[in-house]
Each structure stands twice: as structure tokens, then as C-alpha cells.
Amino acid sequence: MESSAAEQARQRIMEAAMEVFLRDGYVGAKTDEIAAVAGSSKQTIYKRFGSKDKLFEHIVLDRLEGIDKIFREAIGELAATDDVESTLRDVAHRFVYLLTRSAQLRVRRLVIAEAGRFPHLGRAYFDAGPERVHAMLASCFAQLTDRGLLQVDDPDLAANHFTWLVVSIPVNKVMFCGDDTEFSAAELDKYADAGVEVFLAAYRPQGRRARR
Amino acid sequence: MESSAAEQARQRIMEAAMEVFLRDGYVGAKTDEIAAVAGSSKQTIYKRFGSKDKLFEHIVLDRLEGIDKIFREAIGELAATDDVESTLRDVAHRFVYLLTRSAQLRVRRLVIAEAGRFPHLGRAYFDAGPERVHAMLASCFAQLTDRGLLQVDDPDLAANHFTWLVVSIPVNKVMFCGDDTEFSAAELDKYADAGVEVFLAAYRPQGRRARR
């Protein structure tokens, strides 16, 4: 473990970098400003991270590590539940909130924006983010199908359907309309619930009660 | 009508600009290169378009004009059909192909990437693109519901569900993984069909035949 002071400087730099990259994009972000925001010196940045490129990749990849932890928790409960519908609804709400709140969406957009400059970053983000979540969801759906609680033929496809039904509307809007887009809790709830309804109509085991 | 030569130069510049912007992004695109690709001189570009900014906005906005024309056609048939299911399937296939083929997706990503630098462009693209298509679809769904061919409460929500069920998978993948992503016709067909199935399970009038 490094010296506490050094480690703190590192932390401050990474936070500052995230803030500035998020606000100004990769090209718009200036090393001078990152240093200023971090209250550190450019020297330190270069000593620790080597270059602006490396720093960028570093913070995105770092952020990536935290992603599935958050989703894993939400999905974990789903696998064990007996009341699929209400748990699905719960998961849907968590998804929507996780993605629209916090910096998630802004990071997502940043990665998309710079995917041309950093192709492996885009790929890494996709694999560790959406793909990962879908894989977890798919495995979950497969189990639930085995237990007769869902009727899913292609779990991966169903996982995609679930996610996009639930989050596509706010996610797509933010992609284009940026940070001045705000969603009320009511809207987000509505998107989540409606998405789950559609999902269940399609993937609920036959013979059960009808939609709505 | 303008002089043919001048108009041709303008065309060549716009095509060259689209190519270079798409390949390198706004910042990565160099005016020198655009001029070289267009086989014209920088002067001509600056005389015609004023600045790199303006040129960029111009080609994106220009592209925008063609978008809904394409979708309008596909959706037009839907409103008039009696066989909703097969027409929906048809529309779904067209959507997937329209979005994944051609430069559509790359322009979409370019706009997202530069939405920070050109906020009104992002908004304009969103309004003239996704929002427009959804509005057309929604109105269509409302009519079909009136005719008893669908059962849709919230047409706008249903329009979103339809679109994203059908196109989310390839669209999202391309956003992150860029141009090295290719989808086989079989995959695209599968995404379209599966999306329609889910949509119908939810929005088909009650009492009809079940899914699959």
C-alpha cells in the first residue's frame, strides 16, 4: 500500500479528472484544469498516470469496477424470490434509478462519445456494463423459468428486452439532450412499471392471469 | 437553381465532411482533410459554410431532413393495414435495417458524442429523429386501437416500447463498439421478430390467441 498522502493525492486527482472529463469531454478537459481542481500539480498527475490518455482510461475503467456490484445486488434478490412480479418491479425501479441518477448516464455518454478515440474502452465498458448485467439477468431468468415462475426461451434476449423496456426512454433522451434533462420520480416509476407490465405479458407463464 | 459547378462543389464538400466527421469525430476531423477529400480548397469551404462549426451543423441538420421521410413510409402502411401482426413485423424489420444499415447509426453516435459541444444539435436530432418517429407511431397505434386491432392505453409509451424492443440491442452495441460491429441478416431478423412478439403479447387485444 502506498503512503497515505500519495494515495490521497491520487484520489483527489481521479475525482477531479472525472469531474472535468464529465463536464468538458476528453478534448475539452485541460490538464491544467484537472490539476487545479485536484489542488495538485501537473507533475503529480504525470508521475502517477503517465498521460492524459492513460488518466482517462484509468478513471473510466475504475468506475467500471463499481458497476456490476450495484446491479448484482439488485439481481441477486430476483433469483431467490418466489414473487417474481413484485421483485421484477422492484428490480426495474432500481435499474431506472441507478441509471438516471448519479453520474452513470453521463459516464455512459462520455464513453460513447470517446469510443472512436478509445475503442477498447468502449468495448470494455460494454462488456463490463450492459453485457454483464444482461448475463446476470439472463442466468436469473433461466433459473426462474426452471422454477416455473417465468417462461423464457432465450434468456439473453429476454434480459435485453427487460432492460431496454425499462430504461430506454430516459436513457435515450439523456444521450441527446444532455444534462438539462431531468426526470421526476413519477415519470421514472411509470417507465419502470409499464416496462415490467409489457415484459410480464410476454414472459409470464401461460395460463396465469392476464395483463392489467 | 444555382450554377451546376458551384452546387457540385457544395455537394462534394458535404459528402467529404460527412465522411471525415464520421470517421474522426468533430475534433479529430481536420479542415485540411475535408478539403482534400472533397477535392476542393479550404477557401471554398470557408466561403460556403463559414466555419468548421457551421459545416458540422449543416451536414447533421441536412441529414436530419431525410430521416422521417424514410420512416413515414414504413409507418404509413401500418395505419391502413388490417393484418396488424404481419404489418408490424414488416415495420419492425424495416426499422432494424434502416437503423443498422447505412450511416444512420454512425451519425446518431456522432451527434451523441458532440451533444456537449452542440447542445441544440442534439436536441434537434432527438426531436426530428426518435421523437418524430414515436409521434407517428403513437398516432398510428391510437387509430389501430380505435379499430380494435390493438389495445393501447398510452400510445406514446407503446410507441417507445415498440421501437426499443426492436432496435435496442443492435443500436446499443454499436454505440459502444463502433464500426467493427456487424450484424448478420439473421440476427437482425431475430431481433425484429422477437421484439414484435413481446410487443404483441402486451398490446394485442384481449381474448385473442396467446403468444407462440
Next chain:
Amino acid sequence: MESSAAEQARQRIMEAAMEVFLRDGYVGAKTDEIAAVAGSSKQTIYKRFGSKDKLFEHIVLDRLEGIDKIFREAIGELAATDDVESTLRDVAHRFVYLLTRSAQLRVRRLVIAEAGRFPHLGRAYFDAGPERVHAMLASCFAQLTDRGLLQVDDPDLAANHFTWLVVSIPVNKVMFCGDDTEFSAAELDKYADAGVEVFLAAYRPQGRRARR
């Protein structure tokens, strides 16, 4: 003599050039704009005048030719007069108006501004303008002294004193404060009269009536 059409084009170009150079200065003036204002083509300008430099020198030198004609007239009367005081006053008024009205002052400033870039132009303007006028005035004063109507030892010095007493105030203000400076007729008259008073107090033959 050249063809009338060609000669007209030449005239239009020179007028346009004067207008644009005066408005924008040498560097600020664009050949494109001169051509546009002249309603002619850059080709014609280059064929006739060779270069922007040459055109500039040409119009300044051309303007120079007209200068002393104007002053010569005013001064001519002075040499022949018997009533020195009233004729001097008349000349003073003409000087002030000639310099402050019309484009004279703006040309003067333009030449000063570009004297670094066109040293011989500055010198030529000085010789054909101020120096010339002073020489004429000096010779005039010498004659009047011979006739006992003035008492001037150093005619050249007296010529300078006369001119600057009369015109310095408005001329200097315009040099710095540019074209937004306007002088009322009353002001100009006051400057002229006051300057003449001082001049006469110093150069009126001894023993005559006192000032004021």
C-alpha cells in the same frame, strides 16, 4: 487617352479603394471588398494597379495632387490683399474648414497610420501637403512684410505658427478620437479667429493697434 469604359472602371476602383482604405485601414481593407464596392473584379484591379500596395500608394498620391490646388487659391488672395487682417481671417476659416470637412483629415490619418509600412508615402504626403502649404504661406508672408503689412523675420516659422495656431485643435483631436468627432461651425470659427488674433499680436507691424 484610354477607352472611356476602361477609364470609368479605373475611376470606380479608385473611389472604392479610397472608401474602403479610409474605413478599414490598409490591412483591414480586403481586395475582395474593394472589388465588390467598385462593382468590378479583382482581375481588373490587378491588371490596372498591379497590387494592393501599388493601389494604395496610387490613391494617396492621386489625392495629393489635388491638395495644393485648394490651398493655393486661398493663399493667392492673401498675397495681393491690402487688408491683411481680414484676409488672414478669411484664409484661416478656409483652412479650418478644408481640413476638418471632407476626407482630408481621414486621409491624413491614414497616411500617418501607414507611414511605417510606406515611408516614402509619408514623406511624399508631408512634402506635398504641409510643407507645400507652408512654403506658399511663407513666401506670401515675406511679400507682405516687404510691403509693410506684416512684420515677419522668419517666414517659414511664421507660416507654421499660423497654420498650427489655426488648425491644431481640431486636427489633433481627430487624430486620436477618430470619426466620431464632430465640430460645430461655431467651434471652428472660434478656433480660426482666436488663432489669427494670436498670430497678429505677434506678427502685426509694431506701433499699430493692440490686440482686442
Next chain:
Amino acid sequence: MESSAAEQARQRIMEAAMEVFLRDGYVGAKTDEIAAVAGSSKQTIYKRFGSKDKLFEHIVLDRLEGIDKIFREAIGELAATDDVESTLRDVAHRFVYLLTRSAQLRVRRLVIAEAGRFPHLGRAYFDAGPERVHAMLASCFAQLTDRGLLQVDDPDLAANHFTWLVVSIPVNKVMFCGDDTEFSAAELDKYADAGVEVFLAAYRPQGRRARR
């Protein structure tokens, strides 16, 4: 107090800028050259002064601050004197030398030359330079008139007369003929003395001894 090194760099840049602007004019001056002459880097210039424009304004305005200090001294003695004639003569000599020596005249011409590009600079220079000096002189003349040592009706007019009588000849010549113009001490003395003579002939209290 700033770090000595930074302050020194600032000084070197300002001196270099003055030198280059004076030699080449605003447009002719290249930032590269200013940096080279200053022995610093363009970055330093841009960090300190922001732009070529700002740098230019800065050095002119800076120079302005020193101007009236110099004149105030000369004029101060005049207000207190009992021997107006010899003190006036002294002031006149100082004026001529102050203006023709040093960089004063070249700065004056530079400001005139760029007054089109920097209108407020021209105005500021005029107000802080000529206007200021004339105001001080005028107040001085008013006092001397009260004490019966001069007979001045319009102090402001008289102040202008004094200044221009004394300095117009060399000032105007330099405006047009630039830096290759040199005046001998004898010439300058002659201009000063002759100007004072004329001034006194007009503004000396009545009944005193006549000119020459």
C-alpha cells in the same frame, strides 16, 4: 509583491512588446518575435496578457500612466513663478524635449495609427495625454492671469495655443516622416523660443514691453 522572477518576465515582455510594436506596428508585430525579443515563450505572454490585443492595450495604457507625472512637474513650477516669461520659456523647452526625445512621439504615432482598431485607446490616450496637459496648463494660466502676470480670457484655448506653438513643428514632421527624422538641439530650442515669443505677444498683459 509578486515573485521577482515572474515580475521580471512580465517586465521583459512589456519592454519587448513596446519595442516590436513601435518598430512594426500592431499588425506587423508578430507574437513570435515579441516572445523571442523578450526571451520568453509565447505561453508566458498569453498566460500573463491573454491576447495580442490585450498586450497592446496594456503597454499603451501603462505608458500613459507615466505621462502626466512628467508634465505635472514642469507645469508645477509655472504656477508658482513670478518671472512668467523665463519660466514659460523653460517649460517650453521641457515640452519640446519631452515630446521629441524618448519614445513619446513614436508611441503617439502608434496610437494614432491604431486608433481605428482600438478606438477607446485613442480616446484614453488623448484624455490622459494632451487633454490632461492642457487642463493643467489652463488652470495655471488662469492663476497667472489672476495675479496679473498674464492676460488670458480663455485659458483652455491659450493652453492649446501654447502647446501647439511650441511643439507642432517637430511633432507633425515626425508623424509623417517617422524615425529617420532627427532634430538638433538648436532647432528644438529655436522652436521653443519662437513659440513662446508668439504666445507672449498675445497673452502678455497690456502695456508691457513689446516683442523683440
Next chain:
DNA sequence: CATGAATGAGAATTCATTCAT
């Protein structure tokens, strides 16, 4: 002679990165 485009070079300004203190 007018129009429009091409050439070809120049200039301000900006940065990432490195060096010195």
C-alpha cells in the same frame, strides 16, 4: 471583364508534456 475556385503561406492561439526551482 466578371465569377468562382485554387494556391500557398502566414499568424494567433492552444495544449500536452517536460524542465527547473
Next chain:
DNA sequence: TATGAATGAATTCTCATTCAT
């Protein structure tokens, strides 16, 4: 490690001037 400056290359945009039609 923080500060300030230096380096050195890029890049947009601008023009005078020339060519082609």
C-alpha cells in the same frame, strides 16, 4: 510536490494573388 515557464507542434481561419471559364 507545487509553481511557473519553455517547448514544439497543431489547427483554424485569413488573404493576396493567380487561374480558368
